[in-house]
Amino acid sequence: MTGCCPPADAAPPAGAPGDEEVRLASHAISPTLLQTHLSVPSAHCGACIAAIEKALLALPGVSAARLNLSTRRVAVQWRRDGPVPPFFKALRDAGYEATLFSFQEKEEDPEFTRLLRATAVAGFAAMNIMLLSVSVWSGADAGTRHAFHMISALLALPAIGYSGRIFFRSAWSALRRGRTNMDVPISIGILATLGLSLHDTLRNEPHAYFDAVVSLTFFLLIGRTLDHMMRRRARTAIVGLARIMPRGATVLSPSGERSYRELRDIAPGETVIVAAGERIPLDGIVQEGTAELDAAIVTGEAEPVAARPGEAVSAGMLNLSGALTIRVTHKAEDSFLAEMVRMMEAAEGSRSRYRRIADRAAGLYAPVIHTLAFAAFASWMAATGDWHRSLTVAVSVLIITCPCALGLAVPMVQVVAARRLFEQGIALKEGSALERLAQVDTVVFDKTGTLTRGELRLAGHTATGRDLAAAVALAARSHHPAARAIASLKGAPQPLAARNVVEHAGLGIEGEVYGIRYRLGRPSWALGGGSAPGGKTMSALSRQGAPAGMFAFADAPRADAKAAVDHLRSRNVSMEILSGDGEQAVTAVAQQVGITDFTSALLPADKVRRLEELRRLGRKALMVGDGLNDAPALAAAHVSMAPGTAAEVGRNAADLVFLNGALGAVPKALGIAHRAARLIRQNLGLAIVYNVLVVPLALAGQVTPLLAAVAMSLSSILVVANALRMPADGADWRTPSGSTPKLAEAMS
Known part of the structure; x- marks a missing residue:
């Protein structure tokens, strides 16, 4: 029941943004590519998707448009590295108005207002005409x-x-450009x-x-208005996230002057002041002040x-x-909260195999x-010779077969x-990941930071004096949990300067302290072939290659690790641990959470090889990992999850990000997916x-145009209402004994 295409007489924007404004509104997604978000309010259906993406x-x-x-x-x-493409001219030539999207733009909905007014006018006329029709049906004279009738x-x-212009403008706009859409047969039927x-x-x-x-x-119009309302209701999570983001912040200049500026005008390196009761506007590093923060929107805690x-603090x-002075590290479009909004919208907009099939079927409709x-008109004409009756049947066929339900x-x-x-608390980065x-x-679980809290405590060490100070200096330059534990060692000598x-991902960190080369990390790497005593979770320090x-x-x-594992086991899901830690440490955690299959002392490449082996065996593996060294495995898995506290490269490699760090997110995500x-x-x-x-x-010939409209509207409403039956946590996930339901198998 979705409409399509903008009005044929839609006025172009008052002025398209300049090239510099487009560049400033874009964000980098790779060393060679920028991504720009455009708002196209007149897009409505599958035909609009094809027309807009083709034009861009x-x-x-x-290189891509979605x-x-x-x-x-x-x-x-x-x-x-090239000129800014003429986005707005291309879309205007295709019949669509477009503007640069801003996360701070107002949540106005003029389309809903137009639909509501058109529906009210049609309803008023329908009621009064129906009263006149009742009089005719009751036996009025000629x-x-x-x-x-007049x-x-x-x-x-x-x-x-x-009221009909909602359909007529859309149909005419498509026809004048040599296309058809769902509103063409509807308009033909009405007229x-x-x-x-x-x-x-x-x-x-x-x-x-x-x-x-x-x-x-x-x-x-009732069906289209309800569809519009349900779509808006379904995306309230995105709207809520966007509304949380402040529109501006108080900027502190180097001279001490304060000014309030819009977020998009604040660049990395500038300093902002956040008073108590305010939300942090941009990602940054605290420079001055101490305070307690409600971080639930970022971590779920x-x-x-x-x-x-x-x-570091996040938008x-x-x-x-308490007041905080914060040095900005990312512009508004690249903040953690903006990343979450983009992931949510990417999840809604991406097209899985099912969606591509449905889109192609709807595209063949016209x-x-x-x-x-x-054919119906010709057949009835040949059989009855009654053009009036034949045309009525053809109109009913046009209306009742609208594939709106299939498109939705x-x-x-x-x-x-x-x-x-x-x-x-789970952000889905693309819809195909759900499938x-x-x-x-x-x-497949990583251990440190995934099954465990990742807050390693130093249980003991043998380093002393200047060697210990060198270890603290190196550890302070890393975000690895083991390095943080060493860096926070109480009573350590004054840290030295490391140059x-x-x-090295999965191995450790090395550097020079007073001209001496030190290595801190995996014993086999730091000691050049040595091993950790007893297979414990240990890091080794070497000085010029010698043990230090x-x-x-x-x-x-x-x-909640054991509860999550028990839940997965009850659903007949196989589990294993792939860890770079020592055998004894991995064995202890595996026994505590109840996983019998595990492998220790793995390098990142070893994890990738194991995932490829699972794929060759026909297994569909979900990799749950945290940290820089898990990024290759996250990318290699059939689908992957990472906590919101993971390293940025890990979050980027994962298909889903769970913000609260609780492993209960894994069975919940699987339940919702099923x-x-x-x-x-x-x-x-x-x-x-x-x-x-x-x-x-x-x-x-058993359906009148009126009954056709009612049936078509009800089918679309039924499909949308069925989608809204999705439980909040996938709690009704059921797996037959001895098997795991698979989407592909269920469709075959």
Whole structure:
């Protein structure tokens, strides 16, 4: 029931943004590509997706374009070393207005206002014409009947002219550019029924269909308005996130002057002041002040966290106490909160295999259904010779077969599933990951920072004197949990200055302290072939290649790790641990959480090889990992998850990010994915069954245009309502004994 395409007479924007403004509004997604978000409020359906993406992809320098219908935003990727492509001219030539999207733009909805007014006018006219029709049906004489038909025509013409323009403008805009869309057959049906009614009224025939054509318009508009409302309701998570972001911040200049500026005008390196009760506007580092922060929006944790000088803070955190001076590290478009919004919208807008199939089916609608309607008209003419009856049947076929339900079947479930995941503290980066998640039969866990809290405590060490000071100096330059434990060692000598520091993923860190080369990290690497005594979780320190000390650590499993593992086991999901830590440490954690398959002392490449081995065995593995060394494995897995506290490269490599750090997010995500798969199958089944049942009835002449409009509207509403049945946490996930449901298998 989605409409399509903007009005043919839509005025172009008052002025397209300049090239410099477009560049400033874009953010880098790779060393060679920028991504720009454009707002296209007149986009409505699958035909709009094809037209908009085709127009943008034809521009030189554009490498990708993807439209999200729920938010009516298109993300365009283009080469940063070339000129700014003429986005706005290309879209205007294709019939669409566009503007640069801003996360701070107002949440106005003029489209909803237009739909509501059009629906009200059509409803008012339909009620009054129906009253006149009842009088005609009750046995009015020929003169009274003709008068009532004329009055109905006077009511119907302006009502159809005002309310029907929602469809007419869209249809005309598509036709004048050589395209068709869902509104073309709807407009033909409305105009043909109106023309038949006017013809019969002028000839003083006993029947006219003004009640049917106005009621048809009314029901179509009701369905479209409800669809618009449900889409808006389904994406409230995104709206809520965007509204949290402040519109501006108080900037402190080097001279001490304060000024309030919009976020988009604040550059990295500038200093902002955040008073108690305000949200942190941009990612940054605390320079001065201490305060407690409500970080629930970022980490999901309810307990306040302390903010002190030198600590990183993220946009969206709420300052509960004390003023903070913060040095900005990322511009507004690159903040953590903006990243979460983009991931949510990418999840809604991306197209899985199911969605691509549904889009192709909906795209075939116009030529197929026009052919079917023409065949119905020709067949009835050949059989009866009654052009009036034949045209009525053809109009009914055009209306009742609109594939709106098919077009909504998959994206509505995807939108609602993304919202449900976010309510559970899980951000989905693309919709296809939801489909892959429903296929999972094996979960692979990293240990440190994933199954365990990642807050390693130093259990003992053998380094002394200057060697210990060198270890602290190197550790202070790394974010690895083991390095943080060493850096926070109490009673350590005064840290020395470390130079030429290089961190090696999965191995350790090395650098020069007073001209002496030190290595701190995995014993086999730091000691050049040595090993950790007893296989404990240990780090070794070497001085010029010679042993200089050992550091032993202790870590405890997350509080909910065993419960999450038990939940997965009850669903017949296989599990294993792939860790770079020593055998003894991995064995201890595996026994505590109840996982029997585990491998220790693995390098990042070893984890990738194991995941590839699982793929060759036909297994669909979910990798859950944290940290720089897990990024290759996260990218290699069938689907992957990382906590929001993971290293940025890990978050970028993962398909899903769980913000609260609780492992309960894993079974919850799997439950929602399986529920989404079931709802998609139900919606596709409903759409197919609807067409199988109603098309023969329409071809047999058993459906009037009014009944066709009611049936088509109800089918779309039913599909959307079914999508909204998604439970909040996927709690009704059911797995048959001895098997794991797979989306691909269920469809075959």
